Amino acid sequence: MELELSGIVIIVGAYGSGKTEVAINLAVHMNAAGTAVRLADLDLVNPYFRSREARQALRRLGIDVVLPPARYMQADLPILTPEVSGMLRHPSGLTLLDVGGDDVGATVLAALADPMRGKIPQVLQVINPNRPYTDTVRGCLKMRKAIEAKARMTITGIIGNANFMEETTEQDILAGHAFVKHVAEAGNIPLMFITTPAALLTRLDKKDIHCPVLALRRQLVPPWKQADALGASDSKG
């Protein structure tokens, strides 16, 4: 099942749910599939592990990364560059927004209501059931409500991102898939896709998975690890 996304896609979710890794890998995947991709790092609330850290790898692949001015790159200041409004007014290909965590991180979206007027963005909630407070269906729905209230937007789909970082097993992926399916049903919105570490993709038993699977190559790693090589296209079950 192919993963197809275009237009304005906004990645939201609980703090630490994996939004940035999903956004980076989604950008790489759609770019490899021939879609022009612009990715904006809208994480204004946390100065660590943001998509700006992967900007060089992304730009090498021809992905347009929209960031605050270089001299403010390491600041924990809520800088919203005007370029973001521009890309929302004139979206092309896939216009991807990587938003900060929880409802606090999603607050920035309310400020972008004007450039998004008349557009129909897809707002996708990333869920990792192995994280505190999103380990129950109820917890995920509560998070959804909180984000929607602050963002003044409706969440339109779910992304399953069950993982324990490099300790993720095939069983974790399958259990996570079953979990996010419940969340999607309970919230009456579609499950857009799930993720798996690229190394597990071929081994994964996909007979019960009826949605696309995005292979993740981890980019935001601590300094004693190497990021996985980006660029190879290995889609989908």
Next chain:
Amino acid sequence: MAKVLMKGNEAIGEAAIRAGCLNYFAYPITPQSEVAEYLVRRMPEVGGVFLQGESEVAVGYMIFGAAGAGERVFTTSSSPGISLMSEAISYIAAAQCPAVFVNIMRGGPGLGGILPSQADYLQATKGIGHGDCRLLVMAPASVQEAVEMVMKAFPLAEKYRNPVMILGDGLIGQMMEPVEFPDHLKTEATNKDAWATNGMDHRNSKTRNLVKSLFLDPVQLNDNNLVLKAKYDRMRAEEVMSESYHTDCDYKGLIVSYGTMSRVCRTAVDMLKAEGIDVGMVRPPDGFSVSRKGRCRGSDEAVVHPCAEHRDEHGPDGRGC
């Protein structure tokens, strides 16, 4: 409990609760504010208290107050905030009260930056506040270690009636790793009636407990310092931890490292090994041992070259000084 994927800052907050600490006072500062964000939600669920002070100076004395009353209490901050708390830490050490301080270090000196750094080593291990005060220091290299050190910190603080510091950096605070909270590390405070100012009604002893750090009589002050000195010596003798990596060979060099930098160094040791060069690494997670030859296996033979660590956006890079 099952494995859960947590940020270091969240895991530190949860570990304190699992250790039986229900009092957390703090003031926000990057890169440790997630501890407060986690506990503001979590403490009410377990009947605990999170109270934000108006500054780190205030928080330091809120900790002193709760510790003096015999309550398990802890705070978290980052480098400049810990400097502001150092006055209270000295008072707490002088009055011999147990408390736990977590420093999620950022770059300095001054306001420095908000990215990770391990530059508060001297501050933490060689005397933090004024006077002859010392901390018991533990420096985790992983989120799991941070959890276990926080859980051990409370009984250790009570054993020595002394502040304990967990010395982590922005990476420990911000990175996510799978963690478990070992049940066997849950403890209860014992013997606090001997010193805590928690009321006399329930005590058998009718001796008044007094929490104080003022000793105007120089003989009394000297006596208190000798008591503290004996205690610090006991801490150093009894609480030494060490870890060695690739030292069971005829190594050509030995790296001494701590905290997250030890994980960078492990990778370097592996890379050098792949090139046929044997280099070992020793790590003192207790923070005391670097300057104490012989504490870490293999370090007797080592000539230690102190290095400042420096990190920029291109990655870690050790530069000699």
